[in-house]
Amino acid sequence: MARTKPAEQRRADLLEAGRELFIAKGVAATSLDDITSRAGVSKGLFYLYFRSKDDLLTALQDQFSTDLADRIRAATDPVTDWPAKLDACVKAIFDSYREHDDLHEVLFHRDVLASHRATHALVLNAISDVFASGKAAGAFDVEDPEATAVLCWASTHGFDPDFHGDAAPAGARLIRAAQQLFRRAAGIPT
Secondary structure, eight states, rough: OOOOOOOHHHHHHHHHHHHHHHHHHHHTOHHHHHHHHHHOOHHHHHOOOOOSHHHHHHHHHHHHHHHHHHHHOOOOHOEEEEEEHHHHHHHHHHHHHHHHHHHHHHHHSSSSSSSHHHHHHHHHHHHHHHHHHHHHHHOOOOOOOOOOHHHHHHHHHHTTTTTTOOOOOHHHHHHHHHHHHHHTTTTOOO
16 A cells, blocks of 8 residues: 655645755746655646746745744744844844855845845844834834834844855855844943
């Protein structure tokens, strides 16, 4: 008797196959046949979970951004000192990009799609929540937490080419500079 995998596992297998192939070959060079072959499923099964390769790409973007937003919250929630909370936020962002630079490049550095902006909203909300919570606690002097989050997100999102994927001194300097920027944006002297 053949055993079938649960639906969540089949979808996860397709996402993993797409992730691996997009990193190895690029999005444009990866075919639907490549994805289904790597995942060990038929095209018909693929279409049960995704409308197209672009739909799978959007799901990977959502997954990346959700994971990053969760990582920011996990790093900042237990920290009670507000300046340290900002530092933890910056470190979570930089650590994530160090670990997943190749995936980020393939998922987001192509034509900017509406889905790209939507997935970035997940991360912006996590950063904005830190600023809004600090403002509500009287720890931050931030007029507009949402706009401040956009500024800070942009500062960590448009990395210097020397940063990608390594822990070189340039990376340490960028992290420290971003932490100072976040603190200044929150009205905290550095």
